[in-house]
Amino acid sequence: MIYKNILQIDDDIDDCEFFMEALQAVSTADYTAMHNSVEALDKLIRQELNPDIIFLDLNMPVMSGFEFLTAIKAQKIIRDIPIVVFSTSQFEETKLKARSYGAQEFISKPSDFNELKKIISDFTI
Structure with missing residues (x-):
């Protein structure tokens, strides 16, 4: 599926900038x-944000990615937004847990810009 409105939830500003640069290199999709x-x-519950897809980091302060997955799946108006866990974790148990919490996919964050562009293009082209 092609997504045109992407939300990334990640407390690492550098990771977000890296993602945004790769996205802009391969797509005209809107990015938040x-x-x-x-x-x-x-903001999702109040429908101030209406993404087609969410890229979610797991390791965040206040509310972890797993807690976010649980919370969003409990909200009828937003539970069907596809969520791709986008994390530094490489552990198979973490990947399986993310899927069991409702993540559509699990992608380990690449450090290579071209690899990131390829990943993003799979969702936007």
């Missing part, structure tokens, strides 16, 4: 970054 998962959830 949120660095606080509690604020992002609130």
